[in-house]
Amino acid sequence: MSMPADPARDLPLLIGQIRNGDQSAFKEFFTLFYNDVRRFLIHFTGDADAADDLAQETFLRFWLARERLKDNLSYKGYLFRIARNCALNHVTRKPPVIRTEFSEDRLLPFYRDTENAAYPDVFLAENIQKGIALLPERCRMVFVLSRYHDLSYAEIAESMSISIQTVKNQMNKAIAVLRLHLAEYLR
Numbered sequence: 001m002s003m004p005a006d007p008a009r010d011l012p013l014l015i016g017q018i019r020n021g022d023q024s025a026f027k028e029f030f031t032l033f034y035n036d037v038r039r040f041l042i043h044f045t046g047d048a049d050a051a052d053d054l055a056q057e058t059f060l061r062f063w064l065a066r067e068r069l070k071d072n073l074s075y076k077g078y079l080f081r082i083a084r085n086c087a088l089n090h091v092t093r094k095p096p097v098i099r100t101e102f103s104e105d106r107l108l109p110f111y112r113d114t115e116n117a118a119y120p121d122v123f124l125a126e127n128i129q130k131g132i133a134l135l136p137e138r139c140r141m142v143f144v145l146s147r148y149h150d151l152s153y154a155e156i157a158e159s160m161s162i163s164i165q166t167v168k169n170q171m172n173k174a175i176a177v178l179r180l181h182l183a184e185y186l187r
Contacts, residue, residue, distance in 0.1 A: 011067065011075060012026060012071070014073040015029075015069055015075055018069070019067060020064050021066070021149050024166075026059075026063055029062075030059050033076065033079055034054045034055060034059070036149050037058055037079060037080070037083050038051050038052065038055045039051075039148060039149070040083055040144055040145065040148065040149055040180070041054045041055055041058075041079060041083055041086075041087055043132065043139060043140070043144040043145065043148060044083075044084070044087040045087055045090060045138070046133070049090035050087055050090055054083065054087055054090055057085070057086050058079065058082045058083040061082045061086070061176045062079055062082055062163055065082075074154070074155050074158050074159075075160040076151065076155060076156035077151065077154075077156070077171055078158070078159065079157035079159075080145060080149070080155075080159040081155075081158070083114070084141060084159060084160060086113070086149075087130070099182060104109065116145045117154050127181065128178070128182065130181070131177065131182060132174075132178070134172075134177065135174055135177055135178075135179060136173075138160070138162075138170060139170045139173050139174045139177070141160065142156055142160070142170040142171055142173070142174065143157065143170070143171065143174040143178075145160075146167075146171060148164050153167045153171075
């Protein structure tokens with residue numbers, strides 16, 4: 001099965017195939033969402049190795065639950081709910097590691113452009129990550145799902161089993177904390 005032209009439009013078809021046990025459809029679903037799930041888990045746990053393992057566990061649980069998938073379900077929200085549960089299980093077994101990770105590709109433009117004072121941008125990005133790490137767990141999860149994974153408030157509410165109003169409140173709290181933490185950059 002080739003990659004769909006519009007994954008969002010073809011997702012119900014793909015899920016129907018997964019529900020029927022089609023492993024190639026599941027592989028396509030995995031390919032579509034693996035990086036998003038892994039990034040979410042890295043933000044949540046602060047540990048890239050653990051995120052790899054937890055992402056695998058997330059997709060395995062999704063596959064094992066395939067026959068129970070309902071047509072009116074937000075599959076992306078459900079996938080992130082599984083990821084959140086896996087991450088919560090992980091962090092209760094082991095305290096989270098908080099570290100800032102930058103890939104070389106992300107930093108390379110800053111090193112190249114020394115004439116345009118790009119170095120403050122590196123510090124800003126690092127301070128944003130530190131600010132996110134300071135957020136309470138639920139608040140951090142809501143912020144990461146919204147800003148890094150483009151989930152709607154409804155999808156976040158569904159994936160975290162909380163109300164949309166709670167999502168809004170947590171986003172407001174996250175933004176307020178980040179504004180305080182990043183005040184020197186907002187002048």
